[in-house]
Amino acid sequence: MNSNNNFTFIDLFAGIGGFRMALNSIGGECLNFSEINKDAINTYCTNFNEGFEYNLGDITKIKDLPAHDLLTGGVPCQSWSIAGRNLGFDDDRGQLWNDTIYLLNKSKPKAFVFENVKGLVDPRNKEALTYILQRIKEAGYFANYYLINSFDYGVPQNRLRIYIIGFREEEYSLKFSLPKPIQNKIRLGNILTDFVASPVKSNENFEKDLFGEVIKPRNMSLSNSNGFNDYFLFNDLRNGHSTIHSWDILDTTDRQKEICYLLLKNRRKSAYGNLDGNPLSYKHFKDLDQTIGKVELDDLVSLEILKKEGYSFLINEYDKNEISEDEKRILECNINTVLFVDYLKTNRDLKLKKISISKTLKTLQEKNIITPEEIRYDFKNTKISTGLYGINRIFLPTSNIFPTLVASDTNDYITTKEINANSELEYREKFLKEIYKTQEFRRITKKEACLIQGFPEDYLLPENRARWMKLIGNSVSVPVIEKLGKAIVETGVFDIQKEIEIYQSAVNSSF
Structure with a gap:
């Protein structure tokens, strides 16, 4: 490794390669990966032209890792307990978080980044999160956790995840700071394969208050434009201008x-x-x-x-x-x-x-x-969450974001048709007449799912919808990892030239 901030990493719980794609793009070299799902392994090896022999397999059976700079992993959101809290690292095996920290403690990389579902920061899981952070500290690392929405870093998806980032040396932990959210965010309409945006309608014909301001209804949506929600909710228990009963x-x-x-x-x-x-x-x-x-x-x-x-x-x-x-x-x-x-x-x-x-x-x-x-x-x-008659929500292309992609397909749909209206009633009636009754809506495609997670649209995935939805839904958002990876690199933690200078200084001072 040379002094241009290249680094090596191990890709635990590799899935289809979200971590690898992001880190490769910023100079990282993947030494090995660990994955047990056959579909994920095949997808990973196909897209990275990687040999199956580079898969370390079941993490619970890994005893040692090759020397590396960065350890990564999207630790599965399994039911988690804190059994064995007072035991040594060698006695913690069998639970995936414990197995991950065991390997962290044994291999001692310069830094790590782990991803998990946002539920880990919920009050009900406070004890578990506290325990995880304590074990990381005991392994000799200075770490913090961050709750990040993928939408802030370049994908049109409402995906909140917790990222635990740590460094072996405190000076780099103190230098690390979260990247700022990008200004020109990607919207849903930007990734729809059969949509061309029309000019935005002016506000002049919308209902206005006494001061000439456009009247905006209470926002129940992930986003809104011109005072109207950008998706329609199919539900009998809620009410609003874009609720369909x-x-x-x-x-x-x-x-x-x-x-x-x-x-x-x-x-x-x-x-x-x-x-x-x-x-x-x-x-x-x-x-x-x-x-x-x-x-x-x-x-x-x-x-x-x-x-x-x-x-x-x-x-x-x-x-x-x-x-x-x-x-x-x-x-x-x-x-x-x-x-x-x-x-x-x-x-x-x-x-x-x-x-x-x-x-x-x-x-x-x-x-x-x-x-x-x-x-x-x-x-x-x-x-x-079930919605009505197989539909939960239908998103318009004007929406900022699409809901979190999950392993199981949801009842969320998109339409490529825009709606312009002068009132809430007209907005709703136009939707029913021009989109719902004419069935001008569909599920997202494989290409769109890839783009929603930050993968290339031609990323190779299985043809079967249930299979590729499971793989893409379980992945990390590539742009998030890329931004976090850059922020880690910018601390100087992988700068080998600095290490050489420190070593030479120590040697010289001994004479």
């Missing part, structure tokens, strides 16, 4: 829409229960609107917009030998021989024991141990 899609009357909005407006009120969203009984509906008939609610059930569900249950006589342990715990949570769903769902002990309330109530009903006392109405689609 099931009653917007299905053939419903104005009266049916009114009833749906009545439930939407009131279901989160504490008067109807202790849940974040509570179903309402027919009596509740009547109290809100005396003209509502039960048949109107049942018609919405027939349309599969609403559903009926038991909210409280009377406990009948039963043989204690007939019930399971979970059923027993549920029955013990009665209030005057009545089970209330909101109480069960907010019961801490039941949550800790991971007892399924709905499944257990169903089996108790099938055994005739409980009988529904109060029936309520709720929306049929109550899982926000």
